Amino acid sequence: MNSLTDSTPVARRRTPLNRSQIVGFWGAWAGWTLDGMDSFIYALVLTPALTELLPRSGFAATPANVGLAGSILFALFLVGWGLSFIWGPLADRFGRTKVLAGTIFTFAIFTGLAATSSNVWELGIYRFIAGVGIGGEWALAGTYVAEAWPEDRRKMGAGYLQTGYYAGFFLAAALNFTIGVHFGWRAMFLTGAVPVVVAILILLRVKEPEKWQKAEANAVQSKPLREILGPAYRRRTWVACILLTIAIIGLWAGAVYEPSAVIQLATRAGMAKADSIRMASVATGLLSIATIIGCLALPPLAERIGRKKTLAIYFAGMAVSIVGSFGWAFYLPNGLAPFIAWLCVLGFFGGNFALFSLWLPEQFExxxxxxxxxxxxxxxxxxGAGVNFLLGAAVLHMHTLGVPVALTALAFVIGLFVIPFAPETKGEVLPQ
Structure with missing residues (x-):
């Protein structure tokens, strides 16, 4: 009898990843990273781009016009994001990797074309179509990782994947700190064309997940959109829609207006224009690092206490940090340092998006x-597009961006009352 063997628990070994799973993950991660970079480029170059393009379009480049035009263009971008639902049925029919590559190719090409804009109308069109591509990337990347990775790894895979988006924020801030300051906003948009290489890599090197291949082989003719809105899935579909809406409102309220807020606070503190722009890049980098930490902390917490409790903690943290940063620190006489400190807290709880990468695939076949x-x-x-437009109008009407953004904290309070209606999938395997 071997007492050592009897008394020592056997260490659990995680299932090793094969080459296709590794390459596929890094392809999805890189696409999501460059997606985040592309999304945030607009927030960083908003003021210089519109200052140049508005006069060419027949409008004065006043701060009020820049703010209003910026909100309208960003709303158009979010509408493009909204139209990205077209990619889902295509991926269920033709495969995850092909359609994922298509989303990346779309947003890369039209982000690069934005560098050629000669007026705000052209910029709006390019950003709208780029939004359609960007919006599909998360859904397909999250679906791919959930299906391709082994069951004992996919939860952390969701956290790893979500870090890519905020790594993209960090990359955009770094590019703005270097390329943006020295070469201008057009060069920043040109960097957004780089993801074409990732799209080609995914098409050539990554296989379809076995789960999708089996489902496709056994598939009966169905209409997936009608099915998720039917009796079997209706409740969880609409609850997920509401929770994601709240998360998106908070993300974009904070992320889009963060650079402008930092620039205003830095200017108020006596910094020169170039130094204020650099400070916005530094603040964005800190926000990104904090969010990456929040993404990595989330899957273990969700496994320990459940999906619903974890989201409740992150939503409560978002509400408090949005009020603390935009509602309080923004109005302090020397508010730059406290604002950036609150941004780090806001960033951590902004990692709530990692939960959706983990949780949504568990709720649907x-x-x-x-x-x-x-x-x-x-x-x-x-x-989110509608809320962003209302936020822009409120900023224009109130002549301040702090209070309107701070009011978005109310959405997270509402979310705390919606979370109990969602299904708890802790401990369940991914449904086939």
């Missing part, structure tokens, strides 16, 4: 999973 993911995210983006 393979044959409708990509459609459900894309539909729920798109719904939130449509509402």
């Amino acid at each position: 393979t044959r409708v999973r990509a459609t459900a993911f894309a539909f729920c995210t798109s719904f939130g983006r449509f509402v």
Whole structure:
């Protein structure tokens, strides 16, 4: 009898990843990273781009016009994001990797074309179409990782994947700190064309997940959009839509207006224009690092206490940190340092998006999973576009951006009352 063997627990070994799973993950991660970079480039170059393009379009480049035009263009971008639900049914029909590559190719090409804009109308069109591509990337990347990775790894895979988006924020801030300051906003948009290489890599090197291949082989003719809105899935679909809408409102309220807020606070503190822009880049980098930490902390917490409790903690943290940063620190006489400190807290709880990468695939079967993911995210983006437009109007009317952004904390309070209606999937395997 071997007492050592009897008394020592056997260490659990995680399932090793094969080459296709590794390459596929890094392809999805890189696409999501460059997606985040592309999204945030607009926030960083908003003022210089519109200052140049508004006069060419027949409008004065006043701060009020820049703010209003910026909000309208960003709302158009979010509408493009909303229309990205078209990618979900395509991925359920033709495969995850091909359509994922298509989303990356779309946003890369039209982000690069934005550098050629000669007026605000052209910039709006390019950003709208880029938004359609960007909006589909998360749904397809999240679906791919959930299906391709082994069951004992996919939860942390969702956290790893979500870090890419905020790594993209950090990359955009670094590019703005170097390329943006020295070469201008057009050069920043040109860097957004780089993801074409990632799209080609995904097409050539990554296989379809086995779960999708099996589902496709056994598939009966169905209409996935009708199915997720039918009796079997209706409740979880609409609850997920509401929760994602709240998360998107908070993300974009904070992220879009963060650089402008930092620039205003830095200017108020006596910094020169170039130094204020650099400070905005530094603040964005800190926000990104904090969010990456929040993404990595989330999957273990969700495994320990459950999906619903974890989201409640992150939503409560978002509400408090939005009020603390935009409602309080922004109005302090020397508010730059406190504002940036609160941004780090805001960033950590902004990692709530990692939960959706983990949780949404667990709620739907393979044959409708990509459609459900894309539909729920798109719904939130449509509402987010409307809220962003209202925020821009409120900023213009109130002549301040702090209070309007701080009021978005109310959305997270509402979210705390919606979370109990969602299904708890802790301990469940990914449904086939």
